Amino acid sequence: MEKLLFNVEGMMCNGCENRIQNALKTIDGVVEVVANHENGTVAVTVKSGVDNNIIKEKIEDIGYEVKD
């Protein structure tokens, strides 16, 4: 297991948190997602071997921006 932390722009409410959480949970190997719109963070627990670019792309696909 590995924990990845993303800084994400554009989350405004709990609905945004849920959208991101639900979208990321559809990715194979994602175990847990905790999004926090107040901090602008998304913490993702993954099985080892999951490419963090896949997670980044999914977040951006649904309309949010991942900062480096």
Ligand SMILES: [Cu+2]
């Ligand atoms: Cu929202």
